[in-house]
Amino acid sequence: MSTASHPDTILLFDGVCNFCNGAVRFIIPRDPAGRIHFASLQSETGQSLLEQYGLATHDLSSVVLIDQGTVYVYSDAILRVGRLLRGAWPIFSAIGFFFPRLVRDRLYRFIARNRYRWFGRSTVCLLPTAEIRARFLD
Numbered sequence: 001m002s003t004a005s006h007p008d009t010i011l012l013f014d015g016v017c018n019f020c021n022g023a024v025r026f027i028i029p030r031d032p033a034g035r036i037h038f039a040s041l042q043s044e045t046g047q048s049l050l051e052q053y054g055l056a057t058h059d060l061s062s063v064v065l066i067d068q069g070t071v072y073v074y075s076d077a078i079l080r081v082g083r084l085l086r087g088a089w090p091i092f093s094a095i096g097f098f099f100p101r102l103v104r105d106r107l108y109r110f111i112a113r114n115r116y117r118w119f120g121r122s123t124v125c126l127l128p129t130a131e132i133r134a135r136f137l138d
Contacts, residue, residue, distance in 0.1 A: 007037040010137065011081060012049060012064040015040025019111075019119035020063065030085040034135055043138035061112045075104035 011027070013020040024038055039045040041060050050057045053071045055064065065077035072080050075096070082093030096104065 006049075006066075006137065007035075008068050009035050009084065010037050010039060010049065010066045011077070012039055012041050012046045012066070014060045014063075014115075015042050015046075016121045016123070017060075017115055017119070018122055019115045021122060022119070023063075027081060027085065028132055028135070030087060030089060032086065035084055036081065037135045037137055039137040045138040061109070075101065075108045078108070079104075 011024070013024055015021070027036060039049065041047075041050070041064070047057050049066060050064070053064075053066065055071065055073075062073045063077045065072040065080055067080060079093045079096045082089040082096070084090075
């Protein structure tokens with residue numbers, strides 16, 4: 001699967017994680033231009049993109065942002081998504097980058113380890129409405 005057939009900005013997320021699905025639902029209205037597209041890590045598209053970029057296909061502990069052919073994981077992915085949203089989110093992202101990556105990623109991993117316990121799992125992936133379905137790659 002070639003990157004030429006994909007949008008410039010793709011966020012791969014854990015499709016069964018309630019917290020991750022909530023984050024996608026949070027991002028969509030704050031990205032009215034529709035620059036960010038989505039695929040679950042578990043999907044065929046997600047797995048193919050992980051392979052293509054040399055990432056582990058079995059590791060679901062991080063969202064993955066592919067932006068203009070560059071891959072970002074952990075806190076870098078989240079903060080870079082924030083840069084693309086409208087409102088004050090780009091400012092919050094800029095502030096977040098002032099913290100050392102080691103600190104940011106430790107916090108990210110702590111939340112990731114506990115996300116199922118705190119927010120639960122879904123037995124099905126997020127089903128987008130007809131109007132936003134085009135932003136989902138799988």
